[in-house]
Amino acid sequence: MRLAAKVYAVGNEKGGVGKTTIAVNVAAAAARRGARVLLIDSDATFRATQVLGVDPRTVPGTLADVYLQRRTAAQTIVPTAEGVDVLASGPELGEVAGKLAGLNYREFRLRLVLGAYLDECPYDVVFIDTPPSKGLLLSNALQVVDEVVCVLDMTDDGSVQGVVNTLLHIREMAAVPNAHVPTLRVLRNRVDERARSYRQIMDADALDLPGVCEQLGIDLMQIEIPETREFTNAAAERRPLVAIPRPASNRRLTAAVAALDALADELCPAKVAAA
Amino acid sequence: MTRRRLSAATLVGLEELAEAPAATDRDVGASVRRLTLDGDQLVVSLPLTSIRPNPHQPRRAFSEQSLRELADSIAEHGRVMQPILVRPAEPSARGDAAGFELVAGERRWRASKLAGQQTIRAIVDGVDNALSAEMALTENMARADLTTKEAARGCEALRDSFGLSYAQIARRVGRDRTAISHLTRLLQLPDRAQALIEEGRLSEGHGRILLRLEDHDARRELAILCADRGWSVRELERHVDARNAPPVAAPSSPPADQLAALQTLSESLEPVFGAIGVRIVPRRRGSYRIALDCESYDELAAIVARMRALLLLSAAEDDA
Numbered sequence: 001m002r003l004a005a006k007v008y009a010v011g012n013e014k015g016g017v018g019k020t021t022i023a024v025n026v027a028a029a030a031a032r033r034g035a036r037v038l039l040i041d042s043d044a045t046f047r048a049t050q051v052l053g054v055d056p057r058t059v060p061g062t063l064a065d066v067y068l069q070r071r072t073a074a075q076t077i078v079p080t081a082e083g084v085d086v087l088a089s090g091p092e093l094g095e096v097a098g099k100l101a102g103l104n105y106r107e108f109r110l111r112l113v114l115g116a117y118l119d120e121c122p123y124d125v126v127f128i129d130t131p132p133s134k135g136l137l138l139s140n141a142l143q144v145v146d147e148v149v150c151v152l153d154m155t156d157d158g159s160v161q162g163v164v165n166t167l168l169h170i171r172e173m174a175a176v177p178n179a180h181v182p183t184l185r186v187l188r189n190r191v192d193e194r195a196r197s198y199r200q201i202m203d204a205d206a207l208d209l210p211g212v213c214e215q216l217g218i219d220l221m222q223i224e225i226p227e228t229r230e231f232t233n234a235a236a237e238r239r240p241l242v243a244i245p246r247p248a249s250n251r252r253l254t255a256a257v258a259a260l261d262a263l264a265d266e267l268c269p270a271k272v273a274a275a
Numbered sequence: 276m277t278r279r280r281l282s283a284a285t286l287v288g289l290e291e292l293a294e295a296p297a298a299t300d301r302d303v304g305a306s307v308r309r310l311t312l313d314g315d316q317l318v319v320s321l322p323l324t325s326i327r328p329n330p331h332q333p334r335r336a337f338s339e340q341s342l343r344e345l346a347d348s349i350a351e352h353g354r355v356m357q358p359i360l361v362r363p364a365e366p367s368a369r370g371d372a373a374g375f376e377l378v379a380g381e382r383r384w385r386a387s388k389l390a391g392q393q394t395i396r397a398i399v400d401g402v403d404n405a406l407s408a409e410m411a412l413t414e415n416m417a418r419a420d421l422t423t424k425e426a427a428r429g430c431e432a433l434r435d436s437f438g439l440s441y442a443q444i445a446r447r448v449g450r451d452r453t454a455i456s457h458l459t460r461l462l463q464l465p466d467r468a469q470a471l472i473e474e475g476r477l478s479e480g481h482g483r484i485l486l487r488l489e490d491h492d493a494r495r496e497l498a499i500l501c502a503d504r505g506w507s508v509r510e511l512e513r514h515v516d517a518r519n520a521p522p523v524a525a526p527s528s529p530p531a532d533q534l535a536a537l538q539t540l541s542e543s544l545e546p547v548f549g550a551i552g553v554r555i556v557p558r559r560r561g562s563y564r565i566a567l568d569c570e571s572y573d574e575l576a577a578i579v580a581r582m583r584a585l586l587l588l589s590a591a592e593d594d595a
Contacts, residue, residue: 105317108310116309157281168288178310178317178399206282215293 004119005038007126008267009145009182013169014162015132017153018189020047021231021241022263023129024084028052028240029257029264031083035124038077041089042141044097048129049088051238052080056090064092066113067100067140073117082243085123093137100136107173110140111180118144125268134169142173148184149267150218155190155197155227160207167216185219187263192227223262228252313398318358320394325374326361328381331432336422336473337382345382346389355383358396375399423482424473427458434459457483465491468498477501480508487515537563547585548578 010023023039031037041048042063046056056062059078065071066087077085100106118126128141142148150166153159163186174181192198213220230253234241242260246253283289309320349355359380377384378400387395433439441459445452461472461482468485471477481501485494497518501511537555544553554566569575 105312108317111310112312116311119309160281161286164286164288164292167292171292178319207286208283212283212286212289216289 005121005123005126006147006267007118007128007145009128009130009138009141009148010151011130011138011141011148011166012151012153012159012162013132013134013138013165014153014156014159017132017151017156017159017162018225018231019043019132019151020051020129021235022149022151022187022189022225023127024048024051025231025240025242025260026263026267027084027127028082029242029260030125030268032242033261033264033268035264035268036122037084038087038121038123038126039084040087040126040128040141042093042128042137043089043131044091044094044137045131046089046091046093049086049090051235051240052082052084052086053238054078054080054086054088056088059088059090062088062090062093064090064096067093067096067109069113073114073121082240097136100140106136107139107176108143108178111143115144134165138169139173142170142182143180145180145182148182149221150184150186151189152186153190154188155192155195157197160209167218183219185221186213187221188224190227191224195227221263221266223259223266225259225263226252226255228256230256311396313358313396316358316398318396318398321361321375321397321399322394323384323388323392326359326384326395326397327364327374327376328384329377331429332377332381336425337385342382342386342389345386349383349387349392350390354392354396355380355387357383358398359383360400361397362400422473423458423461423479424469427462430455430459431462460486465495465498467495471498471502478508481506481511484508484512484515488518493518533557548581 010019010026012019020043027037027039039048039052040063046062049056049059059076061071061076063076066073066076073087077087079085100109103109105112128145130138130141148166148170150163151159152163163184167184170181170184173179190198210220230244230246230250231241234244237244241253242257246257248254311318357380360378361375361380362378364374364376375397380397384395430441430444433444434441441455442452445455457479461469461479464472464482464485468477468482472479472482477498481498485498485501488494488497497511497514500506501514506514534557537557541553541555547553548567552568554568556564556566558564567578569578
């Protein structure tokens with residue numbers, strides 16, 4: 001029996017911590033390493049869709065159509081030039097969140113329309129980019145994922161509270177009968193030892209990050225994503241960083257790509273030789 | 276100037292989270308995402324291995340044949356027609372994976388395993404312990420194919436584990452209180468007699484009659500005899516009553532002339548005790564008892580005073 005796809009949400013209820021950048025880049029890195037990858041864009045600002053070179057105005061449908069059962073996931077997913085398939089987002093996704101609010105089992109709507117597909121989909125790994133706020137789009141995404149990769153921006157101390165808020169959200173949902181309770185791991189992003197804010201977050205006297213994670217029973221990932229302008233440059237070109245030709249001389253860029261590759265390896269289940 | 280630095284103390288909600296981490300899907304052993312709506316109920320597919328039987332399930336006997344039939348039907352349709360009801364299990368002290376505990380549907384769960392299924396359709400509920408046992412019992416009693424002993428055990432579990440009275444149990448399972456107390460009393464029968472009832476060779480009515488015997492061995496002996504000879508409840512009752520009759524013949528009552536004399540004797544005491552009733556009662560083996568019935572303490576005190584006076588009087592007479 002084939003292993004079911006591993007499904008991750010890339011999240012943090014704090015915005016601007018690099019969720020979309022990490023989601024798109026780890027998806028592209030995994031695809032370049034031979035994995036079959038799906039990215040579901042569940043953020044109504046459809047940034048991940050765009051960075052993968054897809055125009056939400058020209059796709060046959062978006063996640064909003066899947067939510068409203070106007071299309072199935074299989075009819076809506078499109079391939080991209082980066083080797084990652086995408087279930088695109090579009091502006092109408094924002095309105096869907098409003099419509100969900102009036103439904104029964106409103107946190108379970110994505111699982112109802114997508115759960116069976118994810119159990120049997122032809123992918124090794126699925127990443128869901130989530131919106132930076134506690135809302136129904138996030139609650140629904142949490143119901144279909146195995147794990148949440150919570151992105152911690154090491155230059156933004158507000159993102160630590162974002163991790164705690166995300167955990168509180170998961171805890172709240174755990175009380176709902178039938179709710180899935182995903183595990184959570186923390187990924188340090190924008191690691192720059194020279195930055196003053198970074199030292200503050202890592203200062204054991206102020207906040208003992210490994211200690212806090214242990215106390216909360218969550219995994220603090222060893223892999224760290226380094227800070228580099230190249231992420232911004234790549235996003236401006238609407239391409240994942242890993243897809244951009246890189247001069248070996250750019251050590252920060254090389255380090256960033258190596259970290260993304262390592263992350264892809266860790267998140268993508270070992271591929272078993274086909275029987 | 277104090278520096279407002281980020282610290283654990285500045286994080287809102289941290290203590291709340293640290294107190295009791297929520298069990299995750301990984302702990303629960305369920306990672307199936309498929310979810311459907313059955314009418315207005317959410318139905319999930321759970322791995323059969325993530326489910327364990329309800330420890331308070333009163334039902335112990337499952338007929339091999341009916342399990343087999345259900346398994347065939349499940350194999351044919353690829354699923355159970357009616358989802359089972361489970362609830363998240365408390366992690367056990369032995370550290371087993373928590374998973375889910377059956378509330379209702381042990382037969383469907385077993386048959387699914389027999390049918391070689393990996394998952395089963397289930398509705399996950401958040402009912403508490405007492406309610407879970409109660410629901411299993413109520414559901415089973417409603418189906419009426421629960422054996423007497425299973426029903427009795429279930430009632431006893433409700434009483435012992437959850438402190439419900441027979442009246443409360445009766446109300447919840449929709450039977451009357453006497454039926455429930457009769458049912459649980461049957462558990463006092465010897466194992467052999469309980470087994471005969473379970474096998475249907477004796478009825479609950481037979482069981483109740485057997486309980487009239489004080490002696491455990493006698494209960495067992497008569498249960499076996501009764502089953503072997505196919506006695507009706509009435510016939511058994513006759514045999515039980517015969518056993519319960521005192522082993523020795525009743526004390527021979529005094530001869531009629533003596534009884535008449537007793538009447539005269541007690542009447543002759545009336546001048547002594549006045550209005551207070553004096554009775555001379557024959558006892559076993561030719562002995563007698565004189566009984567003085569006092570209605571109150573005052574009467575008793577009056578009698579004692581009177582007897583003392585009589586004693587003093589007769590002593591004075593002797594001295595004279």
